[in-house]
Amino acid sequence: MEAVKQPVIQLLGVDFCDISREAVVKRLLARPQGARFTYIVTPNADHLERLLRLPGLRPIYQSAMLCVLDSRLIAHCARWLGLATPQVVPGADLTEALLPHLAGKRAAIIGMDEPGFTLLVERFPDISFIHYNPPMELLHRGAAFTRTLDFIVRTQAPFTFFAVGSPVQELLAYAASNEPKAMGVGLCIGSALNFASGTVKRAPPWMRRAGLEWMQRLARNPRRLAGRYLISDPLVLLVLAWTALRENFH
Numbered sequence: 001m002e003a004v005k006q007p008v009i010q011l012l013g014v015d016f017c018d019i020s021r022e023a024v025v026k027r028l029l030a031r032p033q034g035a036r037f038t039y040i041v042t043p044n045a046d047h048l049e050r051l052l053r054l055p056g057l058r059p060i061y062q063s064a065m066l067c068v069l070d071s072r073l074i075a076h077c078a079r080w081l082g083l084a085t086p087q088v089v090p091g092a093d094l095t096e097a098l099l100p101h102l103a104g105k106r107a108a109i110i111g112m113d114e115p116g117f118t119l120l121v122e123r124f125p126d127i128s129f130i131h132y133n134p135p136m137e138l139l140h141r142g143a144a145f146t147r148t149l150d151f152i153v154r155t156q157a158p159f160t161f162f163a164v165g166s167p168v169q170e171l172l173a174y175a176a177s178n179e180p181k182a183m184g185v186g187l188c189i190g191s192a193l194n195f196a197s198g199t200v201k202r203a204p205p206w207m208r209r210a211g212l213e214w215m216q217r218l219a220r221n222p223r224r225l226a227g228r229y230l231i232s233d234p235l236v237l238l239v240l241a242w243t244a245l246r247e248n249f250h
Helices: 021-029 045-053 055-062 072-080 091-102 114-123 142-155 168-177 192-197 205-209 213-220 222-232 234-249
Strands: 008-011 014-017 038-041 106-111 128-132 159-163 185-188
Touching: 014 055, 021 091, 038 168, 045 055, 045 072, 045 222, 045 234, 055 168, 072 234, 091 159, 091 185, 091 192, 106 142, 106 168, 114 128, 114 192, 128 142, 142 168, 159 168, 159 192, 168 185, 205 213, 213 222, 222 234
Parallel strands: 038 185, 106 128, 106 159, 159 185
Antiparallel strands: 008 014
16 A cells, blocks of 8 residues: 655544645546555545444455545534544545546546446546446345446556545455456445436535535435434534544644
């Protein structure tokens, strides 16, 4: 596994690399051809809430080449509370910045439906995309998980985008990193390719800067996201506040 040379800031027990989006892209493009597989994770509030409940998942994030914060809301709250805060590199922003540099290269896509993938190919015709859309419930279908892992190893694409949601994408990337024949770098970026393809419209820049992008997503899909955004994820903010209170008393 590659050593991380950037400063690391711990937040809620997770070691985040304090690195800019431009620096991440530069580092990815500088990886040697045929280098053994590694991966990037981009935890947001949903990931952090899950890690609080399921600490057994932490080694997957610790083993990543880079772990970058994907939540401006968390960053704003942590900074307001006086906590050390890493730079924010949302997976959607990273994907948007990286794709134009992949002209003439191969990139594997794990996930996305066919209409979305077709639009992505139309937007980036100079990238040689290889697509595999695994079935749902990969964590409960061992054979399907193994077939997806075999695809990653067999394809040996310099870049693999995992768009199957968390924690499945992180578990797949971690498993691939333990395969001696797997090559390239994996990016666990969730729904970022839906934005890159134009399938889903992102929130306006002012909402993103203010850490309010989640509000647009909630308005678009309240039935699926209300429980996550309004019930589960706020726990992370409470733990942030408790962390700041303890630090102030010490």
